[in-house]
Amino acid sequence: MFDSLISQFQDKLKFAPDFKKTVKFVVKDHDDATVIVDCSDRPATVTEGDGEADLTLIADLDLFKGLMDGTKDPNMAFMTRKLKIKGNMGLAMRLNSILED
Secondary structure (H helix, E strand, O other), X not given: OOHHHHHHHXXXXXXXXXXXXXXXXXXXXXXXXXXXXXXXXXXXXXXXXXXXXXXXXXXXXXXXXXXXXXXXOHHHHHHOOOOEEEXXXXXXXXXXXXXXX
């Protein structure tokens, strides 16, 4: 389920070598399936399951797919509450610019 999403995310990280944080993806329409991506190294390491992260993104699988392939706007998703964010909003803004590229 996550393989293609994580692959797309790792591709986007190639253009942001200074982003060295951990991001947790919680997929709420799949029993809150959770993946943590540690971006401190390249390629980023992926761990399935819950744990600590600098930033947590909560959404359904369709929205995550759209964010990664560019068909969904992260700002609009956040404003319409389809995307929930836990953690530093400044970090979320940095991630937003990575996802939009």
